[in-house]
Amino acid sequence: MPRQQTPGGVDLSRARSTAAAVTSLTALAAMSLVAGPAVADSGAGPCALTRTAAHHSLGLDSWNRAYPKPERTLDAVMVFLSFPDHRPAFGTEEIAADYFPATSEFFERASYGRFHLVPHPQQRWVPMPRPSTAYGIQRDWAPEDRAAYLRDAVAAADAEVDFGAYDVVYFVADPDAPGVDSDATKVVNFDRPIRADGGQLRRIVTVFERHPPDRNVLAHETGHVFDLPDLYHRPTDGKGDWDTHVGDWDVMGSQFGMAPDLFAWHKWKLGWLDASQVDCVQSGSSLHTLQPLAEAPPRGGTGGTRLAVVRTGPGSAIAVEARGSAGNDGDTCTEGVLVYRVRNEAASGGGPIEVLDGHPQTEACWDRSVYPPLADAPLEVGETFTVPGERITIEVADRTRSGAYTVKITT
Numbered sequence: 001m002p003r004q005q006t007p008g009g010v011d012l013s014r015a016r017s018t019a020a021a022v023t024s025l026t027a028l029a030a031m032s033l034v035a036g037p038a039v040a041d042s043g044a045g046p047c048a049l050t051r052t053a054a055h056h057s058l059g060l061d062s063w064n065r066a067y068p069k070p071e072r073t074l075d076a077v078m079v080f081l082s083f084p085d086h087r088p089a090f091g092t093e094e095i096a097a098d099y100f101p102a103t104s105e106f107f108e109r110a111s112y113g114r115f116h117l118v119p120h121p122q123q124r125w126v127p128m129p130r131p132s133t134a135y136g137i138q139r140d141w142a143p144e145d146r147a148a149y150l151r152d153a154v155a156a157a158d159a160e161v162d163f164g165a166y167d168v169v170y171f172v173a174d175p176d177a178p179g180v181d182s183d184a185t186k187v188v189n190f191d192r193p194i195r196a197d198g199g200q201l202r203r204i205v206t207v208f209e210r211h212p213p214d215r216n217v218l219a220h221e222t223g224h225v226f227d228l229p230d231l232y233h234r235p236t237d238g239k240g241d242w243d244t245h246v247g248d249w250d251v252m253g254s255q256f257g258m259a260p261d262l263f264a265w266h267k268w269k270l271g272w273l274d275a276s277q278v279d280c281v282q283s284g285s286s287l288h289t290l291q292p293l294a295e296a297p298p299r300g301g302t303g304g305t306r307l308a309v310v311r312t313g314p315g316s317a318i319a320v321e322a323r324g325s326a327g328n329d330g331d332t333c334t335e336g337v338l339v340y341r342v343r344n345e346a347a348s349g350g351g352p353i354e355v356l357d358g359h360p361q362t363e364a365c366w367d368r369s370v371y372p373p374l375a376d377a378p379l380e381v382g383e384t385f386t387v388p389g390e391r392i393t394i395e396v397a398d399r400t401r402s403g404a405y406t407v408k409i410t411t
Contacts, residue, residue, distance in 0.1 A: 047280035047309035048268075049317055049344035056229035058352045059344035060269040066202060067227040068167045070107065070115040071271045076168035076222075078121040079157045085131035086177040090211060095172060096121035098211060099218045106219040106251075109327045110262050111272045112297055117222070120166065125174070126157050132179030137208060139183040150188065150204060154196065164197035168225055170218075172207040184208045185217060187224040216255040223252050228266055229348035246355045247374030249323070249338060253353075254370045261294040261328035263353060264307035264321040265342055279308040285410040290337065292324030292403055304404065310392055310411055315344045318356075318387055320394060322405045323378055333365040336378025337396050337405050339385060358385050381405070 051059030063069055078099070080092045100119040107117050129152055136145035153171050154163075163169065173180050185208050193200035205221050207213075224230075231253035232242045248257035250266065267273045279288050288308045297303025308320040319342055324335045339356045346352040357377045363369075364376035379385055384395040391411060398406040 045275050045278065045280050047278070047311050047317060049311075049315060049342065052315070052345050054345050054347040054350075054352075056224070056227055056348040056352070057344050058229065058265065058269065058342055058346075060265075064227055067225065069271060070111065070117070070226050073116040073118055074167040075118050075120060075165065076170060077161055077163070077166040078119055078170045078172055079153070079161055080122060080125050080172050080174075081128050081153055081156070082125035082174045083128050083130070083132040083177045083179070085133060085179070086174055088125050088174045089176055092121060092123060092125060095175070095211060098209070098213050099170075099207075102216075103218045103222060106216065106328060107222070109294070109296070110267065111270070112303060114272050115270075117168070122157075122161065126153075126160065128152055128156055132173070132177035135179060137173075137179055137184045138181045139186075141184060146188065150206075153204075154194065154201070158196060162197045163201055168205070168222065169201065169203075170205045170207055172209075175209060175211040175213075180208045182208050182210050182214075185221060187221055214255050216251050216257075216260055219260075220251050220255045223262070223266075224348075226270060228252050228262070228269075229352050231351075231353050232349070233351065234349055241371060243371035243374075245351050246340070246353055247371035247377065248332070248369055249340075249355055249374070249377070250353070251328075256370050258365065258369060258375070259294075259323055259329040259332035261323075263319070263340070264293055265319050265340075265353065267293075268307060273306055274302070277302055277304065277306045279305055281308055281310045281409050281411060283411050285408060287397070288320070288407045288409060289400070290320070290322040290405045290407055292322045292326055292329075292335075292405075294327035294329040295324060295403065296327060308407065308409060310390075310409065312341075312390055312392075317342045318390065318392055320407060320409065322407075324403060333368065334376050334378055336380045336383075337394065337407055338378045339387065339394055341387075356385070356387060358383065 048061045049059040050061050051057045082088050104117045107115050135149040136142055187203055187205050189203045193202045231246045231250055233245050243254050246253035248259050250263050251260035291304040291306055293306055310318040312318055319340050321338055323338050325332050341354045343352055355374050355377050358379040359376045362376055363372035366372040369375035379396045381396050381399050386393045393410040395408040397408050
C-alpha cells in the first residue's frame with residue numbers, strides 16, 4: 001500500500017469544494033498469479049461476471065480454492081521476528097495489540113457476523129539468523145532477497161509453530177530494526193506450496209509496519225489472502241495520486257479511507273451477500289430499495305438488498321450501492337448512492353473497480369479524504385446520473401425513515 005496520512009474527523013455535511021522444503025523456494029509478490037481449481041457458486045446469478053485468469057479477478061461465478069474463503073471461522077498465527085542487529089523495544093503483546101482485535105472487528109462488521117478471524121499471536125520473538133539489513137527489505141523487493149528472508153523465517157519458526165494448524169500466517173518483523181522498511185508490507189504468494197507440519201503454505205503476509213502501524217493495514221493485506229485485488233492506481237513513474245480509481249470507498253483501495261468498508265461486489269464474491277440481497281437489473285425501468293452497505297442487519301434478518309447490478313458486457317458491469325455513516329464507514333463525510341464499474345479481466349492494481357463520480361465538477365472533505373474529487377461521488381436524493389458511455393440512468397428518488405435509498409434504474 002502507498003503511505004499516505006490523512007487527519008481524522010467526521011462531517012456529514014457535504015462540503016463541495018520446514019527448512020529443507022524451503023531451500024528451493026521461489027516467492028512471488030502479491031501481484032503474481034496463483035492458479036487454483038474453481039468451485040461453482042450457485043448463488044451468483046445472471047449478473048455475476050465470470051472469473052478470469054487475471055490475478056484476483058473480480059469474476060464471481062466460481063471460487064479459486066487456492067484461497068481460503070472467509071465464510072467461517074479462520075485461525076491466523078502471528079509470528080514475531082527479531083534480528084541480531086536490534087533488540088526489540090516492545091513485547092509481542094504490544095505489537096499484537098496494534099492489529100488485533102481491530103482487524104478481526106473490521107471483518108466481523110464487514111461480513112455481518114458471517115466471518116470470524118481468530119488471531120493466535122505467539123508469545124515471544126523468534127530470532128532470525130541474519131541482521132535485518134542483510135535481506136534488502138523494500139517495497140520492490142529483489143526476489144532472491146525476499147526468498148532468503150522467507151526461507152530463514154520459516155526455518156526459524158518451524159520448531160515452535162505448527163503451521164498446519166492455521167489458515168492465515170503473519171510474519172511480523174521487529175518494527176525498529178534498521179533494515180525494516182514499512183513500505184514492504186505485502187502478501188507473498190509461492191509459485192509452489194511449501195510443505196510444513198503436514199500442511200501447505202501457499203502464501204504468507206509479511207508485515208514490516210512501524211509501531212503503531214497504519215490504520216487498517218492488516219485488513220487490507222488480509223483481503224489479498226481472500227483473493228481480493230488492489231484497487232489503487234500505482235503511477236508508472238512513482239509520482240502522482242494513487243487513489244484515483246476508488247478514493248476512500250474500499251480498504252483495498254486505501255487503508256486510510258474515511259469509508260473503508262468493502263464494496264458490495266467484494267462482499268458478494270466472499271459469500272457475505274447472497275442472491276436475495278443482489279438485484280440483477282434487466283432492461284427498462286425498475287425501482288430498488290438499497291440498505292446502506294455498512295449497516296448491520298436486524299437480528300435474525302438478512303439486512304435487505306445491498307447491491308443492484310447492470311451487466312454491460314461479457315466482462316463488465318455497473319454496480320449501485322448505498323453508503324452511510326455506520327460500521328466500518330462510520331467516519332465518512334458524505335452519504336448517498338455510489339455507482340462504480342467492475343471489470344473481470346483487470347488484474348489487481350489494474351483498475352478492476354472504478355468509482356463513477358456523481359459530481360465531477362466538485363470535491364469534498366479535502367482536509368481528510370485520500371482523494372477529495374471522489375469524496376462526493378455518491379448521489380443524494382433528487383439527483384440523477386447517466387453512466388458515461390452507457391444507456392444507464394440512475395435516479396435517487398427517496399430515502400426511507402430507516403435510512404434505505406429508493407433508486408430508479410433505467411437501461
